[in-house]
Every structure is written in C-alpha cells, then in structure tokens.
Amino acid sequence: MKYQSQAVAKPYFVAAIALFVAQVLFGLIMGIQYVVGDFLFPAIPFNVARMVHTNALIVWLLMGFMGAAYYLVPEEAERELHAPKLAIATFWIFLVAAALTVLGYLLVPYAKLAEMTGNDVLPTMGREFLEQPTITKIGIVLVALSFLYNLSMTFLKGRKTAISSVLLLGLWGLAIFFLFSFVNPDNLVRDKFYWWWVVHLWVEGVWELIMGAILAFVLIKVTGVDREVIDKWLYVIITLTLVTGIIGTGHHYYWIGTPGYWQVWGSVFSALEPIPFFAMTLFAFNMVNRRRRNHPNRAATLWALGTGVMAFLGAGVWGFLHTLSPVNYYTHGTQITPSHGHLAFYGAYAMVVLTMISYVWPKLNGREANGNRSQVLEMWGFWVMTISMTFIALFLTAAGILQVWLQRMGANPLPFMEVQEQLALFYWLRVIAGVAFFAGLLAYITSFFKGVEGSPEYRPLAQEASA
C-alpha cells in the first residue's frame, strides 16, 4: 500500500465477501425449492429468496468495484484519495441501505414494502433485478455520486493513466445507465426496452470496461509487463466490447414487442460479443507468459488467468449458445438463460472482484503476498468454486435442452409444471454442485485467517521495495 487512504478499500471488500456468502446461501435455498417446492414456504417464498440472491450479487459486486476503485485510483494517480472520510461514510450509508432493503424483503410482504416506501409516488419496483424500493434506488444514486466525486477529484488532481481513465469511464457509465431504473412506463414494451438499458448496458457494456481496467491493473502488478503494452491491449479489448455490445443489446429485443429487424442487428452484433472476451483471455495469458518477475502472490495470478478463461466460457461461449434469434426463439426464458447467467456472472464479475481482492488484501495488511498455507487454501477455493460453477452451468444447460424439447419442440408440447417435474434429476445435481460451491467458498474465506502462516515467501513490505 503506497498511500494511506487506499485502506478505505478494506471495509468494502469485507462487506462484499459477507454479501457473497448471503447470496450463495439464498441460492442454495432456491436450488432446493426447485425440487422440494414447499421448502421454507411460506416463510421464504421463492420470489423473496430470488430477490435476496440477485440483489446481494449486485450489491457485493458494486462493493467490490468500489473497493477496487478506491485502491486503484490513488495508486494510479500517485496521490492520496481526495476525501477518505467521505469514502468511509459512503460505505456505511451503502451498507445500512442494503441491509434495510434486504430486511424489508424478508420481513414484510413485498406489496407492504411498496406501500411503506411510497412506491405509488414514483413506481419503480417489481421489475427483475430492480426490485429495490424507490428510496433505496435514490440512495444508490447518492452513494454513486459521492463515490464518483471522490474518485474523479483524485483522478483530476493526479497522474492520468489509461487504466484509471477506463475504470472511471466504466464507473460513470454504470451510474448514468442506472438512472434508467427510474424509467417505468405503463407501456410494457417500452418498460422492457429501457429496462435493458440498465441491465444489458451494465453487464455487456460498461461493466466490461471496469473488468478490463481491474484486470489490466492486476496484470501490470503481478507480471511487471510494460504499461505501454497493457494499455494497448486494454483499449483494443474495450473497443471490441462496446462496438459489439451496444448494438448487441438487440438480442434482448427479439420477442418483447419490438420490430423484427432487431433479430438481424441483435444476432449479428451479439454473435461477435465473444471476441472481446476471447481477447481478454489471450491478454491474461500473454501478459503472464511475458512476465518480468515471479510475483509471490501466485493466487492472484491464478485468479487473473481464471477470470479471463471463465468470462470467455460463461459470457462468450454460453452467451453465443442462445444468442442467434432462430435458436433464441426456442430457448428464450428457459433454463438455458440461468445457465449462461450463472457462469457469466461468476466468470466475469465475481472472479474479477476476487482477483482484485486477492492482490490487494495482503497489501492492505502490509505484506506483498500471503503465506503459503493461505495461498494454497485460496487456490483450493478457486478450483472448487470454479469447477462447481461450471457444473451448475452444465446441469442447467442439460435441464434447459430437455425443457425446450418437451415444452416447445416435441409433437405434443407439455405444460410448464409437468416439464419441470421431468427435469428434477438435473435440478438435484445442480443442488449438489451448489453445495460444493459453498464448500469452496468456505475454503476461500478460511484462507483469510491463515495470513502469513507457513510462509517461506513472506517478507515485510519494505518502504519502496514493492515496485
């Protein structure tokens, strides 16, 4: 840690991992409800568990991005953060708002929550991933403004690098597109059309800028490759991202009432969306192969390579699987969608946040890298979580193919619920993979408590030696 104020990243990372645990626990509840329908009913109905599962994911990734940015921007700008106390205050406001929102989901019926929070004044609730009460959404905007003000001031007053420029552009984009969550026309088609301006333009647009910048930052640190080379890769990757991804939004506009030409625009451009992800994989491997030093933090290097591969598989390959409109006609709204969703979110965004935490956490605790035992445990966590998530995606893909066949393609299409009963085997296998994922998560968390133990590589971070 070069600047004291980088330490504000710490609480963000702790909260991110705590919310990650909550996300996985509620995911397990939902996995069981898929096969034992009345599990925990009526205490936690499926829709409530799902809100907690998806909203916890969004908030922990945002916490992770924020922690990453509070560490990264001062280091790149070569100066202290503009207002460290504001960053800490913002953290607590964000955490309390998130906790209150989750308690609201769990403790009162959703309709009651809508009434209590005045949803009728500015109705924004009850749309997938944007279930937060309107006042929470306003809170998120204020938190984002405080965060962006703090980082932009730091950026403007300091050294401006490609990495910090791209990161800030991505974060500003994130905040600006979130404003579309306040757009909720009565016209269902228009509602859905602009809903994607938050959801798609986040995950297949500006979030990839954030991911690229974080990955580039960690790769510079662990490989020592010239910034010049890394910067060029970064710009090429994000050019490919936005040129394919923005018009690629069209792959959500096939069947929601929008004109038929979106099937052409959406299919062509989104079919190219795997290219930037493949470039990201090449980028990670190339830089590690051309490394100028063997960084003692091998776990961070593993995460960086892993996120490159898994983002390509989850977002790129599994996205391509059902992105062409003639295929999507059959797969739209089946288990194929969550199979892609799970692998893509884990591979791209969960793993890039964990990459950053892996690199930064030892630094925040005054050492270059964690001890051997800690790193071995962390790498166990990496492999168990990554393999488990791959199996979750494979089982859901199998369930999805069977669902498409039974419900949409066969001579005598069966009703939804009858089809679901026939998919039970794959849902059970998914639950098993989910439990394995949770075990991997526990191993990962345990690694934090091993610190410097058993470490041949441990050396205190000398004042200037960190390079």
Add this chain to the structure above:
Amino acid sequence: MRSTFSTTTARNIFYGGALFSFLLFLALTFHTESALPQRDARALLEANPQVAVGKRVWEENNCIGCHTLLGEGAYFAPELGNVYKRRGPEFIKAWIKAQPTGTPGRRQMPQFNLTEEELDALVEFLRYASEIDTNGWPPNIEG
C-alpha cells in the same frame, strides 16, 4: 502489435468506435419508438385505465420473481405473457384466489390477498400483454 500502432491510436479508435456505436443505437431506438404504435397494443392501454393499475399490481407483488413475462423474469413458474389466451380470465382469478395449494412437495404460490378490483385489473393487464406483437413467440401456447 506493431510499434506504428500507438496507444494514442488505440485510444482514439476506442472513443470513435464507442461513440459511433452509441449513436447508431440511438438512431435504432428512435426508429423503434416510431414503429411501436403498430405493435405494442397501446390502444388497449389507452382505452382502459385498468391496464396500468394491473401493471402496478403485477409489480407490487413481485410476480416477476417466479414467473416470466414475454420470456423475461424468473424461470420457477409458468410464462404469463400468453396466460390470458392459455387459461382465460376466470381461471386466472380463481387460481390466484386458491393459492397456496398446499400440495406437499409442490412449488407454492403465496396468497396475495388481492381485492376483486385488483384481480380484474391484473387480468386486464395480462390481456393487454397477450395482444403485444411478439414476432410469433412463444412457439406454442404452453409458453
């Protein structure tokens, strides 16, 4: 990458490419908005204030947390974009009122305690949704 391809060039291509893509996307959006009146069943929405009320009932009970609507949402319970055509208005109301079934091991839908007016509005919303031109999706009535 050859040395003639500088970081500045890469950066300029990025800003140019991103700006061009976004402007093209905006142009397509404007065209879509102008094409929607022929497709999005807005006559039903404008003629009957119950449709908008029904959309609010849909949202404030988080129906999307289990069901899909035009294929978007959760995949735990049946598609409802075409449920009006699949089941008809009376079945929909009776079904919602009868929940939860309490059948052991079966997926359970909560009891939302909707008033008769809310039920009627929700049905009108689902009728409107079923009239949207979705380019022939879903492939069959089962959704």
